[in-house]
Amino acid sequence: MATPIYEFAQIPRVDPAAPARARTRKVRAAGQAPTVGVIYNPRSHRNLGADFDCSLSPHVHIAQPRARAQLPEALADFAAKGIDLLVINGGDGTVRDVLTCGQAIFGDDWPEIAVLPKGKTNALTIDLGIPDDWTLQDAIDALDQGGRVWRRPIAVSPAEDGASAAGMSRVAGFILGAGAFTKATQAGQSAHKLGAFDSMVVAVTGVWALLQSLFASRANPWRKGARMRIGLGASGVPMEHSGHGDPEMRQLLFASTLERLPAGIRPFGALKNGLKLVAVDQISRRTTALIPLVLLGKLRGGLRERGIHQLTASHFTLSIDDQFILDGEAFPAGDYLIGQGPELAFVTP
Structure with a gap:
């Protein structure tokens, strides 16, 4: 999920008048396993092309989008399933792409997020205090037994189109x-x-x-x-x-x-x-x-x-x-508005 230059024209455009899709919400019974959606980037440095065992649990849904254009569909599927936890398996660039494409899906109503440090750079997981050997199972266990850190990503949008552009083409990162x-x-x-x-x-x-x-x-x-x-x-x-x-x-x-x-x-x-x-x-x-x-x-x-x-x-x-x-990728010269996205809850050990 990476290209040399990430042009704003390639970002999925969102109609600012259309609200984000409602996320299916389910109340978990005591002891019930959480529903988990995993965005897995096989190209991330520490993944080395290895695949998850997709039979881990029927409550764990794994998507391996090969391009950014496939991310919105994967995230929309997770939202429809009412996931309790969104796991991002990759580095900072993967996190940036998921947060960018997820804006049209979740808006300000994101599920809790866990990040596995699998990229060449993992600044976010350093900030969150995530160990290098954190696993998918560790992240799932931490949903009920771990802590929370709240962060708002940087939101970057082109300025030349005015304030409305912020809702139409915006990149999120840290x-x-x-x-x-x-x-x-x-x-x-x-x-x-x-x-x-x-x-x-x-x-x-x-x-x-x-x-x-x-x-x-x-x-x-x-x-x-x-x-x-x-x-x-x-x-x-x-x-x-x-x-x-x-x-x-x-x-x-x-x-x-x-x-x-x-x-x-x-x-x-x-x-x-x-x-x-x-x-x-x-x-x-x-x-x-x-x-x-x-x-x-x-x-x-x-x-x-x-x-x-x-x-x-x-x-x-x-x-x-x-x-x-x-977050490690070059964007072209121009005029930009730089602010903050929604407050997100990150699961920690």
């Missing part, structure tokens, strides 16, 4: 980045080929990005970043600029609704809840050398003056002349 983040994602693909995954990828690409930024000129893509305009809140107040480098450029943009990130990094400082973003101007080499302290949350004072902006926003607009990344 980590968005641009500028040097796009370069880091490309470098991360090379790290994957070398056998680095999850937090190791963050460490490897982080060190490489730091070295590039320390020793390269501002013409280097790692320091140059991308031309972007960021408008905050309903009135679209322009994000301030420190004056370091070209005021039309940002070296990096990173946004997420997750609260714990791979490798223990804390790019948002003390900010924890909601939609958080950090924008980095074309900062000096001296400030670049302090980035490890910023990522560890050890340096907080005077960051804005140095060109590092950490803040929360209900939503923001982004006009960018380069690709940006959402």
Whole structure:
């Protein structure tokens, strides 16, 4: 369920006037097995093409969509069956695709969700505290015996069509980045080929990005970043600029609704809840050398003056002349509205 560029024209379009399909709801009797729907991505790194034993239980329904276009049908079938638990077996990209295609099916009435960390990157499961060896049976047991973590995904829609576009073509995910983040994602693909995954990828690409930024000129893509305009809140107040480098450029943009990130990094400082973003101007080499302290949350004072902006926003607009990344995949340059989707309940151990 992946292509090199995920164009908005390929997203299943939803009539904003049509409500999401009603999910069949059933009350489980004491001791009754839950009805479970599993979206299984056989292409995910840790699945290695292996198949589930589909005779696990008559209450467990497994779908293996081979393309994004098949996801809505699979999710609609789960909704009709009145599933108690939706299990996503795959990495962050699979989660993004399921949440994107599920908007037309579930709206704001999603079943509880469990995620099995089977991809090359599994930032969401790191945030949720899911162990690498979590199994389908573990997830089913946790529905009654485990905990819950609530998260709202980032929702990205094209801005040029106005507010109505948000209901017609919207992508949902958890980590968005641009500028040097796009370069880091490309470098991360090379790290994957070398056998680095999850937090190791963050460490490897982080060190490489730091070295590039320390020793390269501002013409280097790692320091140059991308031309972007960021408008905050309903009135679209322009994000301030420190004056370091070209005021039309940002070296990096990173946004997420997750609260714990791979490798223990804390790019948002003390900010924890909601939609958080950090924008980095074309900062000096001296400030670049302090980035490890910023990522560890050890340096907080005077960051804005140095060109590092950490803040929360209900939503923001982004006009960018380069690709940006959402959960590991590139999206084209353009004008976008970035907000939050519905609050989802994730099952945890």
